[in-house]
Amino acid sequence: MLFIVYNCCLHCNRYAPQNIAKNLQENENKMNRNKKPLYRKVNTKAKGVHHHFGGDYSTNRHSKNNVVGMSKGKRRGLDYTPLFKFLLSKVGQPWDKVHSEAVSRLDREEPIYYIVSLDKSSAKDVVLVGESSYFSGLFVDEQGILQLTAPHIGPGDLEPSCACCTHSLNGKVFTKKYRG
Numbered sequence: 168m169l170f171i172v173y174n175c176c177l178h179c180n181r182y183a184p185q186n187i188a189k190n191l192q193e194n195e196n197k198m199n200r201n202k203k204p205l206y207r208k209v210n211t212k213a214k215g216v217h218h219h220f221g222g223d224y225s226t227n228r229h230s231k232n233n234v235v236g237m238s239k240g241k242r243r244g245l246d247y248t249p250l251f252k253f254l255l256s257k258v259g260q261p262w263d264k265v266h267s268e269a270v271s272r273l274d275r276e277e278p279i280y281y282i283v284s285l286d287k288s289s290a291k292d293v294v295l296v297g298e299s300s301y302f303s304g305l306f307v308d309e310q311g312i313l314q315l316t317a318p319h320i321g322p323g324d325l326e327p328s329c330a331c332c333t334h335s336l337n338g339k340v341f342t343k344k345y346r347g
């Protein structure tokens with residue numbers, strides 16, 4: 168967003184472009200300070216314990232090295248669902264702005280790239296985060312704009328991989344049932 172506005176007179180630089188840019192930046196900084204983090208703490212005791220992956224879970228559940236539940240998107244007891252929803256809400260916007268706001272509201276940058284690819288060749292249609300929460304894959308196009316990789320895929324197009332979890336795409340529950 169760039170406004171070209173000329174000085175209203177020779178003695179007044181109130182409307183000079185550099186001042187407007189500075190004011191916009193100050194407003195943005197103020198807004199970011201007031202904005203909530205794009206992640207939330209999860210109850211680590213509840214993480215992943217209800218679900219199993221084939222027969223592995225039953226044989227490994229008592230072992231010390233059981234890492235079920237340490238799936239991406241939920242590491243270190245943090246849930247990045249608010250980040251993914253934020254990124255999806257920014258489709259069509261310039262990536263540099265979206266990226267800098269996201270970084271200012273995160274503990275680390277890495278989770279951004281769970282669903283965002285910086286070029287289309289490595290972009291994913293949908294990304295599974297945790298056990299049953301899918302999010303649309305995003306990529307940054309040649310003009311630097313954030314885009315959906317597969318805009319035609321909705322919650323009615325995917326099939327649940329089990330009967331015990333509620334599968335969702337971008338927070339919307341799948342309409343197809345598990346077929347076994």
Ligand SMILES: [Zn+2]
Pocket residue numbers: 218219329330331332
């Ligand atoms: Zn399940």
